[in-house]
Amino acid sequence: MKYVWIDVDPGHDDATAILLALHCPNITLLGISTTHGNTSSDWTMRNAARCLHAFGASSRYPDIRVYPGAPKPLLRPAKHDPEIHGVDGLGGVEGLPDAESPEVVRWLAKDADGEHIRALEGLSRAVKKTWNRGDGHKVTIISSGPMTNIGLFVAIYPDLLDAVEEFVFMGGGVGLGNRSAAAEYNILCDPHAAQIVLDAPVKKTMIPINVTHTAIVTRAIHARLLSPATPSPQDANAPLPKASTNLRHTLSTLIGFFADSYKSTFGFNDGPPLHDALTVAYVSQPELFKGTRYRVDVELTGTHASGETIVDVWNYQACDETCLGNGKEELHRHSVS
Numbered sequence: 001m002k003y004v005w006i007d008v009d010p011g012h013d014d015a016t017a018i019l020l021a022l023h024c025p026n027i028t029l030l031g032i033s034t035t036h037g038n039t040s041s042d043w044t045m046r047n048a049a050r051c052l053h054a055f056g057a058s059s060r061y062p063d064i065r066v067y068p069g070a071p072k073p074l075l076r077p078a079k080h081d082p083e084i085h086g087v088d089g090l091g092g093v094e095g096l097p098d099a100e101s102p103e104v105v106r107w108l109a110k111d112a113d114g115e116h117i118r119a120l121e122g123l124s125r126a127v128k129k130t131w132n133r134g135d136g137h138k139v140t141i142i143s144s145g146p147m148t149n150i151g152l153f154v155a156i157y158p159d160l161l162d163a164v165e166e167f168v169f170m171g172g173g174v175g176l177g178n179r180s181a182a183a184e185y186n187i188l189c190d191p192h193a194a195q196i197v198l199d200a201p202v203k204k205t206m207i208p209i210n211v212t213h214t215a216i217v218t219r220a221i222h223a224r225l226l227s228p229a230t231p232s233p234q235d236a237n238a239p240l241p242k243a244s245t246n247l248r249h250t251l252s253t254l255i256g257f258f259a260d261s262y263k264s265t266f267g268f269n270d271g272p273p274l275h276d277a278l279t280v281a282y283v284s285q286p287e288l289f290k291g292t293r294y295r296v297d298v299e300l301t302g303t304h305a306s307g308e309t310i311v312d313v314w315n316y317q318a319c320d321e322t323c324l325g326n327g328k329e330e331l332h333r334h335s336v337s
Contacts, residue, residue, distance in 0.1 A: 002165075002283050003130050003137045005030045005123055007069070009037030009145030010047035011089050012258040013276040017144050018051045019251075020280040022060065027284055030126040030139065031109075033067045033119035036078045037145035037189055039089030041071040044145075045116075046099040047089050049107035054096050054250060057107070065109035069119030070148035073190035081185065084261045092257030095250035119149045124157050131163030138165035140283055143197075144276035146186050147171070151193030154200045166203045169194075170279045172296070172309030173209045178266070183307030184209050187298060191307045195298045206296060207282060208309065212275035217255050219271065226252050295319045 004027050008014040021029045032052075034044040045068040057064055072078040085091055088099075097103050109117040127139050141164055143150050150167065153160075171186035171194065179185040187194045198204065217225075219240070220232040226248050227241040243249035255272065262268040282289050295312040299305045312318075 001026055001028055001137075002140050003028050003030060004140050004142060004280075004283060005033070005126055006142040006280070007033045007035060007119070007123075007145065007147075007149050008048060008276070009035050009039070009044045009089070010051060011038035011044070011085055011145065011276070012093070012254050012272075013274055014038070014044075014144050015047070015051050015090065015093075015254060016251075016274055017142070017276040017280050018048065019055045020277055020284070021142075022052075022055050022057055024280065024284040027280070029061060029064060030130060031064060031067060031122050033069045033123055033149050035069045035119070035145050035149050036071055036073070037080070037186065038085040039080050039082070039087065040078075041068060043089045043099075044068075045108065046104060049104045050090070050096045050099060052107045053103050054247065056247075064107075065117075065122070066107050067109045067119045067122035068116050070152065073146060073148055074151065074192045076190065076192075079189055081179070083265060084258075086257070090254070092253055092260075093250060094253040095246055120152055120156060123149070123153055124160060127157075127160050127163050131160070134162075138163055140165045141167050142279045142283065143167065143169040143171070144186075144279050146189035147193040147197050148190045151190070151196035154196050161200060161202050164202045166205060167197055167200065168205045168207070168279050168283055169197070170207045170212065170276050172206050172298075172311075174309070174311045174313065176208070176210055177308065178209055180305075180307060182299075182302075182305040184309070187309055188307035191298045191300050194309075195300060198296055198298065205282065205291070206309070207278050208311075209273075209275070212278055213273045215274045215278055216268070217259070217271040217274055222252065222255055222259075222271065225255065293319065 006021050032048050034048050048066045111117050130136050130139050173184045177183045179188050223232045227244045230241040258272040262272040295317050297310045299308040
């Protein structure tokens with residue numbers, strides 16, 4: 001069993017990561033924190049809560065809550081991506097409850113005074129409780145957005161790092177960018193927070209866009225999502241089957257909007273890449289992946305390459321276990337097998 005905290009910025013693909021985390025039988029989900037990124041921090045908080053309601057969280061996790069986090073990066077102005085995700089982060093998605101409805105608000109963590117409990121407080125409490133001074137379990141922390149909350153956790157709670165089994169994050173690229181010529185969006189949004197996490201003396205697993213761009217929701221997969229019992233259409237122009245449940249319809253509208261965005265912006269004609277879901281898939285089923293250890297740093301000051309993940313594939317600064325804690329970190333660069 002893996003004990004997991006996820007930090008997200010929903011976001012269409014973040015929504016699928018939440019869905020997987022809720023329903024993977026070998027994962028115990030401790031909580032969800034949200035951050036700026038695909039849209040504003042207020043929208044990401046509410047979108048995560050909307051997903052908990054739509055994805056049936058109450059059946060397994062009636063007490064789980066959403067903890068809002070950083071509204072902006074450590075040093076840089078906040079940036080959002082409405083071209084890909086719409087203004088509210090879940091553009092085009094049908095079947096979700098209204099963001100202000102009681103069934104959404106109930107999932108937001110509140111204190112006795114009715115104020116939001118913030119991400120760092122929720123995460124640190126969950127890690128302490130789960131670790132129980134070494135008598136409990138270590139926590140795997142998943143990030144599928146800018147790593148501002150995670151960087152702050154590393155900086156503020158160094159005494160809790162022994163309780164962290166692994167940081168798993170979707171972000172970066174090996175010689176590849178998507179929202180600049182060189183940088184992937186999550187790292188570009190807050191490169192300084194990413195470097196703080198890379199410098200932490202804890203195992204890290206980076207799932208870069210080189211990998212996530214191979215996890216495509218093709219038309220055949222989309223058809224199976226809508227109606228598993230219906231044969232997949234052989235003709236690319238044939239209509240997709242009708243959704244067999246309301247949730248399948250909601251997920252189809254999510255995939256459809258994301259597919260249109262990726263086709264118009266990046267030229268993905270076969271379907272959209274399901275970036276963030278791979279973080280949860282890796283934690284739940286690591287045998288589906290293979291990886292290599294490399295040192296990774298983030299370009300923080302470059303005029304043209306700020307936010308680029310510098311992956312030392314030639315091992316000029318090879319890392320071993322003695323690297324932990326002195327700035328010479330390594331990650332596992334995974335690919336789907």
